[in-house]
Amino acid sequence: MPDLIALQIELPSSNLPWLFAAFAVSWAVFFLYVIYVTRRQQEMQNQIRQLRRAMEQQETPEGD
Amino acid sequence: MEEKEYDSEENLEGDVATGGNNRTRLVILLLVVGLALGYMVYAAFPDNALYFMSVNEFMEKEEAQDGRIVRVSGKLVDGSFNRAENSINTSFRLIDEGTGLGGENLLASYVGVLPDLFFNPHSEIILQGSYGPGQVFEADTILVKCPSKYRSLEDELQQQSS
Amino acid sequence: MAGTEEIQQPTSEIAFQSKFRWSDMIRVDGRINLRGCLLLVTGILMLVNLYMIFMVAPTDAVLGHVQRIFYFHVPLAIVSFVAFLAVFIASIAYVFRRETKWDNLAHASAEIGVVFITLALVTGMIWAKPVWNAWWLWTPRLTTTLILWLIYVAYLMIRSYAPSPSKAAIYGAAMGIIGFADVVVVYFSVQWWPGIHPTPVVGPLADTGSLDGTMRSVLLFSMLTFLALLTYLIMERMALQDTVDQLRGIRFSLRRAARQDAIPGD
Numbered sequence: 262m263p264d265l266i267a268l269q270i271e272l273p274s275s276n277l278p279w280l281f282a283a284f285a286v287s288w289a290v291f292f293l294y295v296i297y298v299t300r301r302q303q304e305m306q307n308q309i310r311q312l313r314r315a316m317e318q319q320e321t322p323e324g325d
Numbered sequence: 326m327e328e329k330e331y332d333s334e335e336n337l338e339g340d341v342a343t344g345g346n347n348r349t350r351l352v353i354l355l356l357v358v359g360l361a362l363g364y365m366v367y368a369a370f371p372d373n374a375l376y377f378m379s380v381n382e383f384m385e386k387e388e389a390q391d392g393r394i395v396r397v398s399g400k401l402v403d404g405s406f407n408r409a410e411n412s413i414n415t416s417f418r419l420i421d422e423g424t425g426l427g428g429e430n431l432l433a434s435y436v437g438v439l440p441d442l443f444f445n446p447h448s449e450i451i452l453q454g455s456y457g458p459g460q461v462f463e464a465d466t467i468l469v470k471c472p473s474k475y476r477s478l479e480d481e482l483q484q485q486s487s
Numbered sequence: 488m489a490g491t492e493e494i495q496q497p498t499s500e501i502a503f504q505s506k507f508r509w510s511d512m513i514r515v516d517g518r519i520n521l522r523g524c525l526l527l528v529t530g531i532l533m534l535v536n537l538y539m540i541f542m543v544a545p546t547d548a549v550l551g552h553v554q555r556i557f558y559f560h561v562p563l564a565i566v567s568f569v570a571f572l573a574v575f576i577a578s579i580a581y582v583f584r585r586e587t588k589w590d591n592l593a594h595a596s597a598e599i600g601v602v603f604i605t606l607a608l609v610t611g612m613i614w615a616k617p618v619w620n621a622w623w624l625w626t627p628r629l630t631t632t633l634i635l636w637l638i639y640v641a642y643l644m645i646r647s648y649a650p651s652p653s654k655a656a657i658y659g660a661a662m663g664i665i666g667f668a669d670v671v672v673v674y675f676s677v678q679w680w681p682g683i684h685p686t687p688v689v690g691p692l693a694d695t696g697s698l699d700g701t702m703r704s705v706l707l708f709s710m711l712t713f714l715a716l717l718t719y720l721i722m723e724r725m726a727l728q729d730t731v732d733q734l735r736g737i738r739f740s741l742r743r744a745a746r747q748d749a750i751p752g753d
Contacts, residue, residue, distance in 0.1 A: 276441070276553035276617045283556045283613040284537075287563070287606050291716065294602055298723050305730040312737050347648045354648065358641045365630050376626055376682040440620035447549045451683065468619050473685035475554065477545030477699045 377451050380421045380431045390456040397462065398451040398470065401444070402430055413437055416461075419450060433462040442469045522726065525719045532712040544705040556614040558705055562713040563607040564632075565689060570600030570717060571639065571670050578663030581656060587732065590656040593663050594646065595724035599717060601639045608636060619683060627680040631673045638666040652735075 377396035378389070389395050399419030406417040413436055420430040433452055442448045448471055454464035512523035540558045547554035577593035580586075611629075612622045623629065642662045649655035677686050688698050688706070698706070 276551060279613050279617050280553050280555055283559060283610045286609055286613070287559050290602065290606055294599075294720070295723070298720075298727050302723075302727045302730055305727070305734050309730070309734050309737060312734075312741065316737075316741070347650055351645060351648045354641065354644055358637055361637060362634055365625075365634055376680070441617055442549070445549055466621070468621055468624070468683065470683045471549055471618060471685070473688070473694070474697050475557070475688075475699055475702050476548045477701065478548045478551075479545055480699070481548035 380419055381424075381429060383431065384429050392455045392457070394453065394455050396451055396453045397431060398449055399431065401448075401450055405430075406444075415439065419452070422449070431462055432460065433464050435464040435467060437467075440467055440469050442471065443467065445469075445471075447472055522719065522722050525715065525722065529712070529715045529719045532715055536709050536712040539705045539708050543701065545699060545701055550618060553614065553617050556610055557702075558709045560607060560610040560614060561688065561706060562710040563603050563610060565710060566713040566717050567600045567603035567607055568670050568674070569714065570596045570603060570721075571635075571667055573721070574600065574639075574642075574663040575667040578660040581660045582664075587656075590659065591725050591728045591732075592721070593659060595721045595728060597639050597642050597659070597663065598724060599720045601636070601643065602720075603713075603717070604632070604636050604639070608632060624683060626682040626684055627676045628673070628682065628684040631669060631676045635666075635669045635673055638662070638669055642666060 377398040378386070380397060380399040383389055383395065383397045397419065400422050402418040402420050406415065408415045414434070415436070416432065416434045418430045418432055420428055433454075435452075443450065448469045451468040451470055452462060452464040453466040453468070454462055457463040511520065512527050513520055515523070536558075540555050544555060544558065546552055573596035574593045577589045577596065581589035581593060611632075615624070616622050642659060645662065646655040646659050649658050674687065674690065675692070677684050678692055686697070687693050688703075689710070
C-alpha cells in the first residue's frame with residue numbers, strides 16, 4: 262500500500278490504460294456499426310433479388 | 326416522393342394482429358422513460374443545484390455541521406498534509422482559493438488511497454462526508470475538480486524555469 | 488418477418504456478393520461512388536487524426552496524457568448535437584412536406600446521434616475515473632446528457648413499436664422536434680448550474696484562452712474528422728433505409744397480387 266501511495270505523488274502518467282480504453286472503445290463501436298449496416302444492406306439486397314426472380318418465374322412459367 | 330404506398334392499415338404480415346400489443350409496449354415504454362426522467366431530475370437538481378459549497382460557506386452554515394452528508398470544496402493548504410508512516414490514515418486542511426493563509430480553513434481526515442491529482446496545485450478538492458466531533462471533517466469520498474484550462478506541459482515547464 | 492422469403496439461397500449469389508475490388512470504392516458502373524469516396528476520405532482522416540492526437544498535440548500540464556481523450560470526447564458530443572439538429576430540421580420538414588426522404592434523414596441521424604452520444608458518455612466516464620476519481624456523478628451536465636441519450640433511445644424504440652411506418656414517422660417527428668430542447672439544456676447546463684464538469688471550449692460559451700493554440704487546432708481537425716464520419720454514416724444508413732422501403736414495397740405488391748388471385752371473379 263505505501264508503494265501505491267508513493268507512486269501517486271508523481272506525475273499522472275500511470276493513466277495510459279484509460280487513454281487506450283477510450284480510443285479502443287470508440288473505434289470498435291464505429292467498426293461494429295458500419296459492419297452492422299453493410300451486412301443488413303447485403304441481406305436485404307439478396308432478398309430483393311430473390312423476390313424479383315420469384316416474380317419473373319411466376320410471370321413466365323417455363324419447364325416447371 | 327409521396328407517402329409510402331404500402332402504408333395501409335393492413336400493410337405487412339402481423340402488423341394488424343400485433344397492433345394492440347405494440348400499443349401496450351409503447352405506453353409501458355413512455356411510462357418507464359417518464360419515470361426515469363423524473364428520478365434523474367430529482368436526483369440531480371433539488372438541493373444539489375450548486376453541487377458543493379466553499380469552505381467559507383460551510384463554516385457559516387451551522388446546519389451543515391450537524392453531521393449530515395455534505396460536499397465541501399477548496400484548495401489543499403500547502404504543507405498541511407499528514408500521513409502516519411505505513412498507514413492510509415491521512416489528514417489535511419482545505420482553504421478557499423484566493424484567501425490568504427490567515428483565512429478560515431477546514432481540517433479534514435480521510436482513510437484510503439488518494440486520487441492521482443490530489444497534490445496538483447491546480448486541482449480543487451471536493452470532499453464528501455460529514456462534520457464529526459472534534460471539529461474534523463470526516464471525508465468518505467474525495468473528488469478532484471480541474472480548471473477548464475488546458476495548457477501544454479512544455480510551456481508550463483519553460484515558464485517555471487525562466 | 489420471415490415469411491415468403493424462406494427460399495434457399497443459391498451459393499453463386501453469395502460468391503457474387505463477396506467479390507470486392509478497391510476500384511469499386513471510387514467508381515461503380517462508370518459512375519462516381521459518392522459513399523465509397525467519402526468512406527475512403529473518412530478513413531484517411533481518422534488515421535491522420537490519431538497521428539495528430541498522439542504526435543502533434545502537446546501533453547496537458549495538469550492531467551498528463553489522459554487529457555488526450557478530450558480530442559475524442561468533445562467532438563463526439565458536439566457531433567451528436569449536430570446529428571440531433573439534423574433530426575430536428577428533418578422532422579420539421581417532414582411535418583410540412585410529408586416526404587419519405589425527410590423521415591429517412593431524421594431516422595438515420597437519430598440512430599447515429601445515439602451512437603455518438605453513447606460514445607461521448609463512455610469516453611467521459613473513462614476520463615472521469617482517473618481525473619475526478621469517480622466514474623459517474625449526478626451533476627446537471629451528466630444528468631441532462633443521460634436524459635438526452637434516453638430521449639433518442641426512446642425515439643428509436645417508439646419508431647420500431649409504432650403500428651405502421653407513417654405512424655412511426657409522425658411519432659418520430661414529434662419527438663425529434665421536442666427532444667432537441669434538451670440539446671440546448673445540455674450545452675448551457677455548465678453555465679446555469681456550475682459544477683465539476685469543465686466549461687465549453689467550442690461554441691458561444693467558449694472562453695478564449697482556455698485552450699492552448701496547438702490543442703485548439705488538433706481539436707478542430709478532430710471535429711472535422713467526426714463530421715465527415717457523421718456524414719458518411721448518415722448516407723450509409725439512409726441507403727439501407729431505401730433498401731428496406733424497396734423490399735417492403737415489393738412484398739406489399741406481392742401480397743396484393745396474391746390476394747387478388749385468391750378471390751375469383753374480382
